[in-house]
Amino acid sequence: MRLLPNKLQLDILKRHVGPFVFCFCTLMFLLLMQFLILYIDMLIGKGLPLGVILELIVTNLASMVVLAVPMAVLVASLMAFGKITELNELTALRAAGVNPIQIISPVLVSAVLLSIFLMWFSNDILPDANQRARSLFIDIRLKKPGFDLKENEFYEGIDNYTFLVKKITNESDSLHNVTIYQHPTRDRKEAYIKAQNGRLESEQDGQTLTLFLNNGSVLRKLDRRQKGKLIDVFEETKFDRYRISFDLSDLAFSRSNPADRSRNDRTMNIQAMSSVVDSLRNQIENQREQIIENNRYIYPTLSNQNTGKKREPHLNRNRVDTTDIPYYSTYLALQHLQSKNEQQRLHDIALMKLRNYKSFVEDITQDTQWRLEKIAQYLVEIHKKFSIPIACIVFVLLGAPIGMYTKKGNLGYAALIGTVFLTFYWISIIQGEKMADRLFISPFTGMWISDIVLGLVGLILVISISTPFQLSKLWNSSD
Template sequence: MRFIPNKLQLDVLRRHIGPFVFCFFTLMFLLLMQFLILYIDMLVGKGLPLGIILDLIVTNLASMVVLAVPMAVLVACLMAYGKFTELNELTAIRAAGINPFHVITPVLTAATLLSIFLIWFSNDVLPDANQRARSLFIDIRLKKPGFDLKPNEFYEGIDNYTFLVKRITHESDSLHDVTIYQHPTQNRKEAIIKAQKGRLDSEADGQTLTLYLKDGTILRKMDRRKKYKSIDVFEETAFDRYRISFDLSELAFSRSNPEDRSRNDRTMDIEAMMTVVDSLQKEVVSQKKSIINNKSYIIPFQDTTSNKRPDRITTTDTTSKAMESKFIALQYLETKKEQNQLKSITLSLLRSYKSTLSDVATDTEWRIGKIAQYLVEVHKKFSIPIACIVFVLIGAPIGMYTKKGNLGYAALIGTVFLTFYWISIIQGEKLADRLFITPFTGMWFSNILLGIIGLYLTIRFCTSFKFSNLWKNRG
């Protein structure tokens, strides 16, 4: 009898492979399309080498893998187990006295191994991939390859020129209502160039860009004459056609070493992040101790004569006599001038202490916020991979209940759970970063909730357990 369940379990695992692979690559394709849509303006028309574009895509695929695997697990479970019950195989194994949990165990084991792999992948592979992708993005933005004109936006990507174009026809690279401010240099004077139309043309070497203008004017600033040194003189010239060539050799793309750039929470492994967290926590404790031990606002007072209040000195100048005060320190002073001096010194020290306290509070709040961000990333490296196990507990019983193994039902049900899961993760991360909830709660809430639901459904499907039996037995 032991051989039959093992053979059955292997068959169930084989049924998951096809749907899992199909769903995984489908989701990877959709995530890749989303990435390309978001960054298409940055990649196309910039003169970037094809290898750089491919490298940027490949390095961003790592983060997509971590998202796609748990989603593929859920959809594969819904399809495989739905097909299993649709063919009445579940009824057959129950008739043979085999508990349905035996067909869930192998997939649960595979999901556990997959979770372990994703935890390793998220900690050892993903940070380096994110660092390479981040470095590439920075290089592209800093080097500004290409001519990135946008309608109604000032562009200063080429040295000594500022461009403003009202409308652009991308199909023909035509520009309309063009304004160019030419900064003064040693070789040319300051000028403002306006034209009704323009056209961009790139040379074959890719290092020179030519702008052809039509129907415009050039307003040049001339040298001041001796008679009118305080008056700016301009010369306006009309033109039918005008050409400007720009040297783009300095804007050519060059790649930097990713290791030379600093890392953030998304480009660190768990050990590095916990080191930063530990350092920040020590700084917070140190700042709190410095505030507690800060006695700069206290003015020492010593009565060298006695512990009692000294007798007041009688004087004919009534304005100089000390005023009655409810503050003991002021009562020890004999003149109004001394009291005012002590009051001024005390207020100054208190204001200084308040400023110090405010600075420390701001620094501490910033450090606590950074600690939360790092802890969110640490928890995320575990919570998303563990979702593979949670989705098996959810997908297996629901798939058996639906008795439908087609992609439509699986996609519909999977979309509901995945939408809830990712909204919870995204909002949990935002709330944790803003210190409304703890990082643990933000990253594990959806796992715990769906895990409890999945565990109950699995127990309910595989046994005769019902919550209603608890109070029935008591009765």
């Protein structure tokens, strides 16, 4: 069994190197330009050292590599195999008894090795690079707090707050005509804050951001009970000066010890995310058992009720107070009580406990829903670390036969065809991630559907070009 490639296969591999390197560098340049266009306004006027800017660019290059490599593989396959067919070399090889699968196999093996490399890169290198890039962004933001705010645009860079500022004086970080929406959390109600002007300041510790507001009002939402029903009440308070402090300790930049900073799904490896998923699932299971085992809401009791005696409510003829005669109820528990007052008390207690139990279940349901969404987010990232590298294999299966069929090896045809398939692939990945995060589909489906579809198409095309089998024979035979 021959393990090393022959001269023909080595020649095929060499023809891929040039287009792959060219496409990879071009795509990296385009992705880098896109990054700079998006964040150039964040880097100008900050007085940042050149080394910090270069470090920010380098750390963001890691995520670009994961995207650019599969795209370069597809375009390189289209160009290399298209050039082979264009020069009639494929016809000569077939005449010499060489099957096209022998030409594709060394490129396919190289794609497998490249996929393994990308899996390692995505799991071991990319999370740390994303964490460094995230820390640098936060460090830049704290250097000049009003930096991310833009005039007449909603800003949600700080958790649980939405900002809208009409005018910003960049030199002094002064804000004019400020509107802030404070999102409701477990610790506070929602509120609407308006002020004529204000300013943002960063504390020396770099972990606290303080907003000073002047001449405004706060509209708070309060809960009030009226006739046993919970209603919404709004309270407005005027102020001359108002201060809000934002705790950024979880996101505080510490270049000396980055391991101490918190991480999210984009900055964790597979092992860490799997551990978080297991922990969340255990919490969900504990909550489920808590609902099943929590009986204190279900069984109402009367403290002065003697449950050891069996009482017949309708047989006591010595009762003087006829207004307290128990009424007949279809509920067995109420039939064993001797007075209407006891029945009413038990009814009220049972209703109160059921309402408390309903509130208890609703709280656990919301917590469970949040945990399920977090699990989905982590699973999406885990599957993504495999599905995108596997795309290298898929794109070889797809690009090789299509290049042979087109018989065009120039960059124009390869770029045009590659754009069609890459657009489909990345739209599927992006939309699949969004739908999986919202629990509409499973994380596996969201991340693998495009690989499966394009992989099947590629396999069919490879079989079609390497064997006498044709799909049209299936329809002809059925007729």
